[in-house]
Amino acid sequence: MEFLVASAIGVMTAGGLYLVLRLRTFPVIMGMSLLTYAVNVFLFASGRLTIGAPPILTDAERYTDPLPQALVLTAIVISFGMTAVVVMIALGAYLGADDDHVDDPAPAKDGSEGAS
Amino acid sequence: MSLFLIVALPFLGALLPGIMNSAGRSACAGVTFTVTLAALVGLLTNLPAVLAGDVVTAGVDWLPMLGMNFNLMLDGLGFFFAALILGIGLLIITYGRFYLSRDDNMGEFFTYLLLFQGAMVGIVMSDNILLLLVFWELTSLSSFLLIGYWKHLPEGREGARMALTVTGMGGLAMIGGMLILGQIVGSYDLSVILQNREIIQDSPLYLPALILILLGCFTKSAQFPFHFWLPHAMAAPTPVSAYLHSATMVKAGIFLMARMWPVLSGTPEWFVIVTTAGLITMVLGAVIALFKHDLKALLAFSTVSHLGLITMLLGTGTAFGAMAAVFHILNHATFKAALFMSAGIIDHETHTRDIRKLGGLRHLMPITFVMATLAALSMAGIPYLNGFLSKEMMLEEASHTVLFNTGWLVPALAVIGSLFSAAYCFRLISHTFLGAKRDDYPAHPHDPPFGMWAPPALLVVLVVVIGVAPFLVQDFVFLVARAVIGGVAPLDVHYIKIWHGLTPALYMSIAAVGGGLLVLASFRPLLRVWDAAPRPEAKVIFEAVIAGAVALARWVIHGLHNGAFTRYAAIMAVTVLALGYHGWRTGTVGPATRSMQTAGAIEIAGWAMLVAATLGLVFLHRNRLLSLILIAIVGLMVSVGFVVFSAPDLAMTQLTVEVVTIILLLLALNFLPNRTPIESTVLRRMRDVAVALGGGITAALMSWHFLLRDTVAPSISEFHLANSYKGGGGTNVVNVILVDFRGFDTFGEIIVLGIAALLIYALTETLLDGPVRARLLNRKPDQPRAGDMHPMMMVVLTRVIMPVVLMVGFYIFLRGHNEPGGGFIAGLVVSIAVVMQYMASGFSWTAARQRYPYHGIIGAGVLVAGLTGIGSWFVGKPFLTSDYTYVRIPPFHEFELATAALFDLGVFLAVVGAVMLSLESFSRLARRAHVPDTEHAMDIDPSRDPADPANPKLEGGL
Structure with a gap:
């Protein structure tokens, strides 16, 4: 189980990083969303994995760690706000300049970076 | 007169010359003169005590935890300098009244002069070296303003800049020296420091402290090799030169050497x-x-x-x-x-x-x-x-x-x-x-x-x-x-x-x-020799050094920040990886203390779907619509994971956020190109793959390691589990943490969410006011629109389901304190219910029936949450202290009333407002992009005459 979660975090991080390094806004936003998932799961996993023991007080003996859950809950909602703002900025830039590159046009002497 | 008043008088008086400016030049100078005279008289009232050998002190704690206190003292040395500053100040003010021409702004001049005077008096009366540093920097700043007073003269501006650079750098060095000195002695109070000559001089840090403090003194008092700024500061009006650059400011360094003389000299x-x-x-x-x-x-x-x-x-x-x-x-x-x-x-x-x-x-x-x-x-x-x-x-x-x-x-x-x-x-x-x-x-x-x-x-x-x-x-x-x-x-x-x-x-x-x-x-022959002799020009050297520093800074900054986001992202990722690697190499990893839990077929299936969707997303990301579907699968699997690992609240939140995020991205995709073209070279993609793999493997390894080990220190979670019911009155610990234990965090968070939504609204407004509007209006959809954009079935279904969804939201909200749910999730659920109306029935129809503006809902939410927090002040408790009680209204079951629920209501409102305002803003863009919206909810409405030529199938976005 632990292996599944750890590898899932790794796969999402790698995918997110790769997409964040793309040149157009949309894949970058996708990559940031993936990274958000990865980070949220990572934070959540810092409470260690517990099956069948939700932090709802009953007569049960053990509960999972509630603190990371509370942190991640707000993180999920905030990440929506962040995604919305970034999408809006990307959209504004595209509509305004008809260009959805994330990089500034590269100066002439450094043509390899922006135009690649 | 109190020492505080003597120091404060010039600062307070600095407000007056500007006000008196229109009353004439004599009035302006007169009020400055009076203020200075008052301070001088106040100083003289302390003369008997000083002559008797007493040290007059006054002090209040400012930041006692930092050792920074507003302590003033007046002994012979301080009195001597303060009398010089104020006495010569009086003469300079009189002189300046006649020196400045009618074209000069006298109010501005005397304001700066009084600021400077106050800062100088502050330096010589400070009993706390941190306070002294504050005044020290103030003299640098006010002298900058005074030297550059004639703004039209380039020499004035250059001289002011040079003086500020040199004395400012010296001041920076002196901060370091003073901090070291305070560390050696254990106090930042001068009167304490002056008693500890042996401790200071025996300390191994004595030499660094001495050099740093002397750097400050030498730059301020224009000692070699920092002497060059003073002649350039002569571009100032002569009263300034006479005051700052002969009698007072340049003596500040001398003063400090004299002040520190008992402990540093010898x-x-x-x-x-x-x-x-x-x-x-x-x-x-x-x-x-x-x-x-x-x-x-x-x-x-x-x-x-x-x-x-x-x-x-x-x-x-x-x-x-x-x-x-x-x-x-x-x-x-x-x-x-x-x-x-x-x-x-x-x-x-x-x-x-x-x-x-x-x-x-x-x-x-x-x-x-x-x-x-x-x-x-x-x-x-x-x-x-x-x-x-x-x-x-x-x-x-x-x-x-x-x-x-x-x-x-x-x-x-x-x-x-x-x-x-x-x-x-x-x-x-x-x-x-x-x-x-x-x-x-x-x-x-x-x-x-x-x-x-x-x-x-x-x-x-x-x-x-x-x-x-x-x-x-x-x-x-x-x-x-x-x-x-x-x-x-x-x-x-x-x-x-x-x-x-x-x-x-x-x-x-x-x-x-x-x-x-x-x-x-023999002056003339000597002058000929002098003029012929080569000698270094300090100004040229100074400017070369500055130009070098600027070139270096430009090289570093432009190397890192060349406007390419991908470069920052890559540098950031690699830096974090390097730091993580350093931590890994220097830290220790204990043996595994937890055993692996076995995974069932369902879990493995979920994992496989997540990995497949992520890989698919990476490989197929050029098809943007497909990538949206794939990322939705990833989000769904993450939610399922939360269910499996005992986090029902998270699962519900993730699921609902997923819905609104995908709707949002769909709205955005409406305007963006559908495909991402291939632009990067193979080499570049290889580089990105390497960075991504490095990050992914590191994240996986790190998670793997800590998942198999217990926490190093006991977590504070036990406290929350133990006190959730006793203290917060709720059995859903996550919700109690959100609305009670960490209520202040949540309060800040809903404000951030609200600001994000308002930002989106503002950006939309800006876009629609600018040239983008015309472009949007003329835009041709790049794909054929659906003929039946608002189908009857969907309209009917969403309207029927609306009360049900609202009821579910209400239920989730109410049970939140004890069962999975709460304001966040309820807010998202209700938002989805409203969004469905927009989607099904069109923007105009829904907007016409939407009674309260979404900004207002955000504001109401923040206000409700804030007032709930403030309410606890009235019973003498700190902000956001919660209380609860159990009420029984027959024939209902006994239920709980908690102030936390009121707070949760604020959260609920803020979330609804923020989500809806964001989505609505996006749809407003979409709306203006096409021909005007139909006011009818359904494109084909059996109750309307289908053959009515006035109601063709109109295009209308969400």
């Missing part, structure tokens, strides 16, 4: 650094001054030279040296301020300060001639003037001082310095005033009005009185000297005398004056 390091710097400055300044043709530049370099003299005296570390330094500070302030003001008068009346264009002024400006001559002769060290007395003491001290084991070095340099000093004084007198009257002055010279010559005249009277009758001030000088020495060494001088007998100092003095006359006599 060591070989102090002696060598301070005495050497002082000697070099003294000789260098005097030599350069002789060959300057600008009156103010000559005086500036002579100031540099005299500051070097005082520094040298402090450097010797003897009680006699300290006493001579104090006396010379007093004498220098009198004659140099008088000279500066005289130079200003000459400039004012003849419109030039170039000595080569002057001469013969004694016939035309007799009053100025007398004043300037007496002051200059005092500076040259002629008997019966006060400069002679302190210069004799300096020569006396120099004749005993042995530097670098060479007995003749210090006396010889002292004589050379005095010789050139006498020479430039004689040159000043003879080349300006003596000689034949000329007829090519730029303006017709005459003596200035009384108000302009009275202030320097008063100082010249002091010069003569002290020179003739030194016993009048000797007790005061001894008092100040004792305050400097602080009981470290005995002061065994009892009288200041004009005639000491035939001492070495007298011969040195005679040699200096005689030599000075000889140098003046």
Whole structure:
């Protein structure tokens, strides 16, 4: 189980990083969303994995760690706000300049970076 | 008067000149004068206590945890400087009133002057070195404003910048030195520090602290090699030069050396650094001054030279040296301020300060001639003037001082310095005033009005009185000297005398004056040699250093920040990886303490779907619609994971957020290209793959490691589990943490969410007001639109389901405190219900039925949450303390009423408002992109006449 979660975090991080390094806004936003998932799961996993023991007080003996859950809950909602703002900025830039590159046009002497 | 008031008066008074500006120049100067006079009178009320040897103190705690307290003290030294600052300030204000022309903004000038005055008084009265640093920086800033007062002059701006750069850098070094000093002693209070000479001098940190503090002092007091800024600061109006650059600010460094003298001086390091710097400055300044043709530049370099003299005296570390330094500070302030003001008068009346264009002024400006001559002769060290007395003491001290084991070095340099000093004084007198009257002055010279010559005249009277009758001030000088020495060494001088007998100092003095006359006599050949000799120009060097720093900064910043986001992202990722690797290499990893849990088929299936979707997303990301579907699968699997791992709240939140995020991205995709073209080279993609794999593997390994180990320290979660019901009255611990234990965080978070939504709204408004609007209106959809955009089935279904969804949201909200749910999730669920109406029935139809603006809902949410928090103040509890009770209203079951639920209501409202405002903003873009929206909910409505030509199938976005 632990292996599944750890590898899932790794796969999402790698995918997110790769997409964040793309040149157009949309894949970058996708990559940031993936990274958000990865980070949220990572934070959540810092409470260690517990099956069948939700932090709802009953007569049960053990509960999972509630603190990371509370942190991640707000993180999920905030990440929506962040995604919305970034999408809006990307959209504004595209509509305004008809260009959805994330990089500034590269100066002439450094043509390899922006135009690649 | 309270010390606080003395320090505060100039600062408070600084508000007045600006207000009085329109009342006329005399009113403006008058109010400044009155404020300064009040502060001076206040200072004098403390004179009896100071004369009695007491130290007057006043203090309040400011930031006691940092050791930074607003502690003031007034002893002999502080009183001496404060009296100089305020007393000369009065003269300068009077002089400035007549000096400034009608074109100058007098209110601005006096405001800066009072700011500076307050900062200076603050420095000399601070009993806390951190407070002293604050005032220190304030003097740098206010002097920047004063030097650059004539904003239209490029020299003024350059000089101001240079002064600020040099003194600011020195101030930075001094902050470091002061912090070290405070660390050594364990207190930042001067009165404590001054008692701990042994601890400080034995500390291994003594030398770094000394060097850093001296850097601050040397830059401020223009000591070699930082002397170059002072002459450039002469671009300031002459009152500023006379005040800041002769009498007060440049003495701040001297003051601090004197203040710290008991604890820092007396060591070989102090002696060598301070005495050497002082000697070099003294000789260098005097030599350069002789060959300057600008009156103010000559005086500036002579100031540099005299500051070097005082520094040298402090450097010797003897009680006699300290006493001579104090006396010379007093004498220098009198004659140099008088000279500066005289130079200003000459400039004012003849419109030039170039000595080569002057001469013969004694016939035309007799009053100025007398004043300037007496002051200059005092500076040259002629008997019966006060400069002679302190210069004799300096020569006396120099004749005993042995530097670098060479007995003749210090006396010889002292004589050379005095010789050139006498020479430039004689040159000043003879080349300006003596000689034949000329007829090519730029303006017709005459003596200035009384108000302009009275202030320097008063100082010249002091010069003569002290020179003739030194016993009048000797007790005061001894008092100040004792305050400097602080009981470290005995002061065994009892009288200041004009005639000491035939001492070495007298011969040195005679040699200096005689030599000075000889140098003046051979001035022309010397000048030719000087002009021919190559010498480094400090301004050029300074500018080269600045240009180098700018080029370096530009290279570094442009190398990292060239406008390419991908570059920042890659640098960021690699840096984090490197830091993580460093942590991994230097840290230790304990053995695994937890065993792996077995995974069932369902979990493995979920994992496989997540991995497949992520990989698919990476490989197929060029098809944007497909990538949205794939990322939705990832989100769904993450939600399922939360369900499996006992996090029902998270699962519900993730699921609902997923829905609104995908709707949002779909709305955005409506405008963006559908495909991402291939642009990057294979090489670049390989690089990105390497970075991504590095990050992914690291994240996986790190998670893997901590998942198999228990926490190093016990978590605080146990507290939350134990107190959730007892303290918060809820059994859903996650919700209780959100609305109760960490309520303040949540409060901040809903505000952030609201701000994000408002930002999106604002951006939309900006876009729709700008040129984008026309583009949107003319835009042709790149794909055929659906014929039936608002199908009847969907409209009916969403309307039927709306009350059900609202009920579910309400239910989730209410159960939140005890069962999975709460304001966040309920808010998202309700938002989805509303969004569905937009999607099904169109924007206009829904907007027409939406009664409250979404901004208002966000605001109401934040307000409700905030007021709930404030409510606890009324029962004397801290912000956001929650309370709860159980109520039973028959026939219902007993239920709980908690203030936390009210807070949760605020969260709910803020979430609904924020989500809806964001989505609505996006849809407004979409709406304007097409032909006007239909007001009908359904495109094909059986209740309408289907053949009605007025209602064709209109296109309408969400």
